[in-house]
Amino acid sequence: MRKFDTRTQYFRYEVLREVARMAWDGTLLEGILDIPMKIIPGKKPTMRCCVFKERAIVSEQVKMAMGGNPDNDNVIEVMEIACDECPVGGYEVGQHCRGCLAHRCADACKFGAITIDEHQKAHIDKSKCKECGACAKACPYSAISDFKRPCQQACKIGAITMNEDQEAKIDNDKCIACGACVYQCPFGAINEKSYILQVINMIKDSDHGKNYKVYAAVAPAIAGQFIYAKRGQVISGIKALGFDEVVEVALGADMTTWHESQELREKGMLTSSCCPAFVSYVEKNFPDMLPYVSSTLSPMAMIGKHIKEQDPTAKVVFIGPCTAKKMEIRKETVAPYIDSALTFEELQAVLDSREIDITTLEEESLENASYFGRIFAHTGGLSSAVKQGMKEQGAEDFELKPVVCDGIEECKIALLKLRRNMLDGNFMEGMACQGGCVNGNGNLTHMAKSRMDVEKYGKEAADKTIEGAISEFHLQ
Secondary structure (H helix, E strand, C coil): CCCCCCHHHHHHHHHHHHHHHHHHHCCHHHHHHHHHHHHCCCCCCCCCCCHHHHHHHHHHHHHHHCCCCCCCCCCEEECHHHCCCCCCCEEEECCCCCCCCCCHHHHHCCCCCEEECCCCCEEECCCCCCCCCHHHHHCCCCCEEEECCHHHHHCCCCCEEECCCCCEEECCCCCCCCCHHHHHCCCCCEEECCCHHHHHHHHHHHCCCCCCCEEEEECHHHHHCCCCCCHHHHHHHHHHCCCCEEEEHHHHHHHHHHHHHHHHHHHCCEECCCCHHHHHHHHHHCHHHHHHECCCCCHHHHHHHHHHHHCCCCEEEEEECCCCHHHHCCCCCCCCCCCEEEEHHHHHHHHHHCCCCHHHCCCCCCCCCCHHHHHHHCCCHHHHHHHHHHHHCCCCCCCCCEEEEECHHHHHHHHHHHHCCCCCCCEEEEECCCCCHHHCCCCCCCCCHHHHHHHHHHHCCCCCCHHHHHHHCCCC
């Protein structure tokens, strides 16, 4: 069964798998130059102009799999050699222009960017065009279209521009590491740094738990992933890699809910803190709104803190759908609790590097979290959890008025309203990815049924309260 949405994902997976395989075997240094030939064998190109360019791109992918450019603080990078196929884009007049006499497009343009030739056809002067879109709206034939590059279209915060060679360029001062550009780039030219080597070395150095234990903290979005196997088999596969224990990040979500419910009652107005891309967006674009951001740790950091309080020598690895978590683990408030992070894409590569066929494994269950902690993975779940948290804390007299923001564009609108005291609500749930973590850009697949899978996963813990889940958990 197909494991990935796109060929670019699979191409990245192939590189990650080979790097991981050599890392396990201890042959990476001597075998690293063989990876491009292994992935691109023969003399005939399959994707680009020639096998030499294809292998050069693989070499860049290998660098990203090994941690990327150490001089670039961002976890998202552009591989310039792979970024050369997309048109520059912008508003263009297409073949459907009928050369009409009304010339509404020219009248709508306030910048004089549209001229009409002798055949009454419209033309756009790129040097004058401000890309406002007024001409496209005015054209009765829809003959004017906005041809943005996929990466620019995916980036809703304007962090991607073009350099002098017309290659994509990321403004790190704007980027929130959500990974939308990585997923949407059809040539795989934008990639994320991987920490698979760090994780593999961590497992190997633990010496089967003799030196320290390595814990996998798995995000609840796993319920909609690895669709070719059962969830319990994935848990068994993670343990087969050498992780000593697997713990639900959803339990951390229960803990976050408990604290945020209290904080909201104290402050009267609050935004969530669980999505690192959303928090980064506030820090970079709405710093005056930071006092409203919850001071509570994210579910990932919360479960890591809980583990290390019980086992100070433990190493904790987050496994989930989120590329922005790789930035979050660097924060001073989070770094003491989380040692590394992998996406579900990377987990698949690491499993296959050890030739672990999870479909043959017995199932192991996870019974840490409540229903409300698990549904954090989809939009609206966090708000439902806070409502339940207040109910369990006996604060039902507090009127919760949630504002659920589905995607960074809705977050922007809500933050602008909050700045002007026009937000109709007292709890803002900010999610950078539309649909929530179930659509995180580090996922294997992005399907409509992922939300239903998470909801089903949550209902398996329907008999647990938030407080009960928190009080029951103890490390083995």
